[in-house]
Amino acid sequence: MFDVVVKDAALAYGEKVVFNHLNLTLDGGKWTCLLGGSGVGKTSLLRLIAGLSTGKGLTTSGSVVCQDGFSLKGRIAWMAQQDLLLPWFSVIDNITLGKRLRGSTFNLSHLFKPSIKSSIKPWTKKDGIRSWLPSHKKVPPEEIERAKHILEQVGLVDKSGELPQNLSGGQRQRVALARTLMENRPLVLMDEPFGALDAITRLNLQDLACELLKNRTVLLITHDPLEALRLGHHIYHLQGQPATLTEAIMPPGAPPRSLENSELMSLQGELLERLRNEGKHS
Numbered sequence: 471m472f473d474v475v476v477k478d479a480a481l482a483y484g485e486k487v488v489f490n491h492l493n494l495t496l497d498g499g500k501w502t503c504l505l506g507g508s509g510v511g512k513t514s515l516l517r518l519i520a521g522l523s524t525g526k527g528l529t530t531s532g533s534v535v536c537q538d539g540f541s542l543k544g545r546i547a548w549m550a551q552q553d554l555l556l557p558w559f560s561v562i563d564n565i566t567l568g569k570r571l572r573g574s575t576f577n578l579s580h581l582f583k584p585s586i587k588s589s590i591k592p593w594t595k596k597d598g599i600r601s602w603l604p605s606h607k608k609v610p611p612e613e614i615e616r617a618k619h620i621l622e623q624v625g626l627v628d629k630s631g632e633l634p635q636n637l638s639g640g641q642r643q644r645v646a647l648a649r650t651l652m653e654n655r656p657l658v659l660m661d662e663p664f665g666a667l668d669a670i671t672r673l674n675l676q677d678l679a680c681e682l683l684k685n686r687t688v689l690l691i692t693h694d695p696l697e698a699l700r701l702g703h704h705i706y707h708l709q710g711q712p713a714t715l716t717e718a719i720m721p722p723g724a725p726p727r728s729l730e731n732s733e734l735m736s737l738q739g740e741l742l743e744r745l746r747n748e749g750k751h752s
């Protein structure tokens with residue numbers, strides 16, 4: 471597993487410098503967590519690492535280098551707070567979509583719901599969507615088997631034919647996790663993936679993600695110090711303007727750490743105080 475090194479990174483929107491001279495190493499096979507107040511630049515940093523920083527008025531510099539000498543292209547999976555499931559595709563079609571898009575001459579218009587006037591069968595009709603999804607058959611059978619295995623791992627194999635609208639928020643986020651696993655990428659960038667969930671579902675998903683993403687290199691953005699402390703090998707606090715990173719906190723023990731760990735609770739108090747003070751000064 472390779473380290474990913476962000477060297478001397480800078481990013482600005484017009485005159486507003488979000489960060490500059492920023493250095494960060496994501497240890498291979500480990501979880502790095504990033505805390506910080508709203509608007510400090512966490513998502514901007516994630517997007518910079520993913521190579522998604524483009525747009526009018528945006529300037530960037532610095533480098534993101536894999537220590538194994540290869541490019542990061544095609545080696546990143548992304549998981550966001552919104553599950554981004556396509557509502558007219560079943561669970562299994564959603565998690566195999568990436569394979570289908572890459573494995574065929576797929577027409578992007580097929581991602582969008584057909585109009586009523588269209589000659590294509592409405593998606594609500596039984597099996598309509600499958601016949602409407604032309605490259606469905608191009609997902610190799612072994613990939614369908616793998617998708618089913620992953621759905622088993624996230625506890626949703628019985629929901630594989632359901633539409634997202636029939637799932638709870640926690641179940642939908644488990645589908646999003648399954649889609650991330652299906653991508654099978656060594657670097658996983660997560661932008662508050664559990665932020666919208668209730669406390670118990672969030673704890674359960676933290677445990678599941680920790681188990682299933684073992685040995686991947688993960689960068690997790692979260693607003694929740696406890697989440698960072700349960701999952702992170704290294705925890706950084708991004709603060710100020712331009713933003714800088716604090717020294718890493720390395721909580722004791724292996725993730726996912728237990729809530730009964732008293733050291734974790736005291737570190738949580740410290741981090742909450744830091745975040746609160748940061749809010750007072752911004």
Ligand SMILES: Nc1ncnc2c1ncn2[C@@H]1O[C@H](COP(=O)(O)OP(=O)(O)OP(=O)(O)O)[C@@H](O)[C@H]1O
Nearest residue numbers: 483486488506507508509510511512513514515525
């Ligand atoms: N496209 C854009 N154009 C101009 N300014 C932007 C743009 N995107 C973000 N910003 C600004 O850059 C700063 C950093 O934004 P970013 O989304 O990275 O913050 P964040 O730490 O992820 O915030 P949050 O925790 O609220 O999601 C903010 O002040 C934001 O207003």
